[in-house]
Amino acid sequence: MNNHIGIDVHQKKCHATVQDEDGMTVRQGYFQNSPSGFEDFFDGIGTGKTAIEATDAWQPVYDWLAERGFDVKLAHPHKTRIIAEVKIKTDCRDSEALADLVRADLIPEVYVPCDDMRELRGIAKQRGKLVQEKSKFKNRIKAQLRRRGIEYSGRSLWTKKGRLWLRDLEIDAVNDFLEVLKTLNERISELEGEIEGIAGDMEESQILMTIPGVSYYTALTIIAEIATIERFPSPGHLCSYAGFVPSVKQSGSKEVHGSIQGGRPLLRWILYQATHNHILNAPNSHVTKFYKRLKQKKPKKLAKTAAARKLTTVIYWMLKLKEEFHPEGYDPRTSR
Template sequence: MILNKYTGLDVHKENFHATVMGDDGEILRRQRFPNSLEEVKSFFSDIGDGKVALEASYFWEPVYDELEEMGFDVKLAHPGKTRVIADEKIKTDLRASEALAQLLRMGWLPEAYVPPVDIRELRELLRRRVSLVESRTKYKNKIQAELTKRRIELDGTPWYGPWTSQLEELEIDPVEDYMVIIRSLNDRIDKVEKQIKERAEETEEAMLIESITGFSYFSAMTVYASIVDIGRFPRPKELSSYFGVVPSTEQSGGKKKHGPITKEGDSYVRRVLIQCAWSHINNSDSYITEFFDRLKRRKGKPVAIVAAARKLTVAIYWMLEREEKFRPGG
């Protein structure tokens, strides 16, 4: 008699691959079906209940939410730690879904954190702002290229005051087309930034992080949205590891050797941390700036700035843990 069912679901842009397994490891069902919520409902309506594991990917959120609404116990697998999938000698999608089901059945599934819906919405808002700014930069670069091609030099600082006024008086068709797009992007960016700022002002954790010189409301919210709950991390070391700013370690023959940082976690959040570290050391005389200055003389700026970002991460940990603003003296 089968008491439990364990389903591994491999999610792709076009299709799902699913394997349903019983308590004893017997494969009860394997199927490939199109990627749509209707197909998910259809497949799982025959399963009844049980546990489902799917790997974190760009498409996981609507599937996860739909399965939870259907009453399934859903687990999100950590893609970097589900090594059994990557290590399969014969890598197929069905074998991947089988591996997920097997790990789930054995209780060995390495789970990824699933943030609340409001945090997921915040993360999407932050990503949207980044995407819009990157698009605007692309069109600004196109305009700069048009000016260079025509050997036109304008007075003043690009994209400010007189410089922009001169640009608009040129009457160059490509430039005018790009400016229409940039104005539209400016409007959307202003709207999104207003939403982020309003949420930051209502978020105590973001306000604490913003008390660090070098952090804006946007960078503070980016870091907060990644952490969510400081209670998820037992110590500062775990938070630093989560952001990928700790050195990798190789151990051989009883000796430890430290290498480059692990670069685990969200690469964008790590870049934000390092950018804020640069801003901090250039605009503050804090203990972190002193640490950077000492280390750069021995190790160079690239190593020192990552170490400074790690120091900032430790500071953020204790600030959130103790609900205190940043203290430049340490």
């Protein structure tokens, strides 16, 4: 365990640096991002403390190393670069910087969910991507209509009647896009059935679905992104994780709040959607009343963000205390 290893991961290849306890490079080079590539590079290395940046392709090498007894840490890319710039004065490659940070015990870790939560995240993310693709093809159909000067305002294009109207126009590109939309809708329906089955058996999703406007998909996505509420010491930590905490610049007694930064994009998006749906479906809830009061003084977008932050705080306490949604609000300090 005296080895200190940094791995820069890409879709097809990885670059690794293996250092001994004195910082001397024992092995360095590229290898395929595949089990055979891992076998070739790490043959004879033994185990060691290892850091991998949290990119899209981290899972195969992370799992392979963890199964073989390596002490693996998933590093936060942005924070790693900041620390490396401050602590490491040499112009070294990413894998060398990671190895140096491992040896100095300065790796900013990212939470690694269990296999079940990874699967949930994959399902939620896939459904989200397919919905985004649907929006793209709908916009392409509208662009085809505008290009030909065909008026469609006031007409619902995506109902059965609307789709028949589009097909009667006999525009090849529009018909092609409608076929793609049909396939996407079928796959989204399949995923939603799978999501409903999973969420229906989870206590956490049942709790979250007591919030007006929160569906099976919304509940499952929130749970998949959070993984476990126990890893957040406070509601503020969860809000920060979701990306609802504004940046702060302070100089002397002056404090300036900027835009929200960071966070997990999918979690932030789904919480925005939940907030929007909640405001529409629960006009008398304390979250909706908070939004309406704030909207009178602040721009609508800022009020919606603040309401999403409030709903995120509510979700924190619901999951922490295992309590259903309270429309009138409650003080968690006096709750059971």
